[in-house]
Amino acid sequence: MLRTIFLHTAMNTASLLEKHIWGTMPEKLPDEVSVPLPARIRLSHAYFQNLANANDIDLLHVKGYAFGTEVYAPNRNSTDVDLLVRPAHVARFLYLLKKDGWRSLTTFESGSIFEHAATLYHPSWGLTDVHRYFPGINFYDQAGAFEKLWEKRRLKQIAHFDCYVPQLVDCRNIVVVHGARSTGHGLHSDVLHLQRTLTDAQWQEMRERIREFNSEIAFDAALGDIEKHRGNRQYLFWKSAAEPTPLPLQWLGRLQRAEGLKQKLHVLTNIAEINDDHLAMTLGHEPTHQEKRHLFFERFERILRWKNK
Amino acid sequence: MEKQIDPLYLRAEHTAFVYETDLDDSQEGSDKLYLANLLTSELLVLEGSGPVIWDLLDEPKTANTLMTQVAETFEVSVETVEGPVLSFLSSLENQGFVQH
Structure with a gap:
């Protein structure tokens, strides 16, 4: 339980002499007067x-x-x-x-x-x-x-x-690979900031470090170089994370990335299920059965629309 | 006669704090301090002389030393600050922000 307490000790040299100000503390204020x-x-x-x-x-x-x-x-x-x-x-x-x-x-x-x-x-x-x-x-x-x-x-x-x-180089790499999830047009602003401020040597250090994690694909996706990894099992997954991609291709990317039958089945189940938490956050309230049903069928309509394009 | 030992007050280990001026450049001149008790999740806002006293507690000291330093900082007598400082210390101690 939050208890935000405001210690009213507003003092300066002049007011210090007014002892009554000291005498008012501590004064409790409502929770909305917060940090x-x-x-x-x-x-x-x-x-x-x-x-x-x-x-x-x-x-x-x-x-x-x-x-x-x-x-x-x-x-x-x-x-x-x-x-x-x-x-x-x-x-x-x-x-x-x-x-x-x-x-x-x-x-x-x-x-x-x-x-x-x-x-x-x-x-x-x-x-x-x-x-x-x-x-x-x-x-x-x-x-x-x-x-x-x-x-x-x-x-x-x-x-x-x-x-x-x-360590600092890992922090920079985390920010870069996070930028690969932007699904926007162009590079993420945080990645652009690093491009503006870091030297070639610093980028080289980051690239060498990301190689130690076998994680060049997300790094390159964030820098707009995903095509270097065509043929990689994670290619479609990161392409769809970094660029606007039709939903069926996103699903295919997730399936291709999954390792082994168990993980692939998990992805399929996850695709088929309605994500109640996500839907609740989007709608701003607990989804009704009708809203869940609508979302479930709307996804298949999107596949049909994509196929007919 | 037994000599009375003046206890040393110090900030509790499980506290964290942020000055408003740390948040961004536009807060320059603000004297607010945000204080957290990491065990109880209780938050405090200190203003005016509160942050000054908190700063003075950056190393353990007796209430007498603290009162002297506060009085020097505000250029007033020790008698003027004695009551408020002791009350403030007691309040912080009760909420687990300082220990002695």
């Missing part, structure tokens, strides 16, 4: 690190204020905290969060087609995305990818609290 989002997010980074320290959870703070102006353009705002958790620690971490008042908004399966992050909400801290892997960083060996990032981690103060973040 602004940019401060709240920074403080919640510290909260997560403290929780992780106390429970031997390995996690890395990624994107947003954790990376800050080392990687992003100045004055870029964030709306949530992104955490990359050692895959073997994810279940325990989610259990601890729920015990501490966090509510699940989406599961890994319902969050996005990448199935990489679960979104949770807490009335004091706001929103967080708990990542079990980072899309674009070695999908086929998620535990190994985390270990590689973890080995090179560093401490960075966020809200005057020591938090673990990846």
Whole structure:
């Protein structure tokens, strides 16, 4: 439960002599008089690190204020905290969060087609995305990818609290491969910023590092060079993530990327099912049966329209 | 006669804080400080002399030392700040933001 308390200690040299001002503290104000989002997010980074320290959870703070102006353009705002958790620690971490008042908004399966992050909400801290892997960083060996990032981690103060973040070159690569998910026209603005500010040598260092993760495809997709990977089993998947692509081709990309029968069946099931969490967020309310039915059939109509083009 | 030991006050380990001026350049001149108790998820907003006292607690010190330093900072007598500083410390301690 959030208790925002305003300590009314507004003092300056002149008013200090007016003792009654001191005498008014502490004064409770309603919850809506709260901490602004940019401060709240920074403080919640510290909260997560403290929780992780106390429970031997390995996690890395990624994107947003954790990376800050080392990687992003100045004055870029964030709306949530992104955490990359050692895959073997994810279940325990989610259990601890729920015990501490966090509510699940989406599961890994319902969050996005990448199935990489679960979104949770807490009335004091706001929103967080708990990542079990980072899309674009070695999908086929998620535990190994985390270990590689973890080995090179560093401490960075966020809200005057020591938090673990990846080494700088990994931060830059994470921002680049994240840019491959933009499905827009042209390169992502964060990638453009890196192109404007980094030297050729720094890009070379990033490329060498991304090779260690066998993850050049997302890196190149973000830079508009996906065609270099034609024939790769992840080609269609990343092409459809980086560029506007008809829905059936997106599904085909997901199927091609999936490894083995079990994963392919999982993708098929996921495609067929209506994503209640996603639909609820789009509509702004719990979807009705009618709305779910409409979405289910509307997808097949889109396939027919695409085939008839 | 037994000598009374003056306890040292210090910031609790499980606290984090952000100055409003850290958030962006447009906040220049603001004296607000946002403080979090990472164990209880409680948040505080400090203004005016609150952040000054918090800054002075960057290393452990007795209430007497703290009161002297606050008085020096605001160029007033120790007697003037004694009550408010002790009350402020007690409030922060009760909410787990400082310990001694």
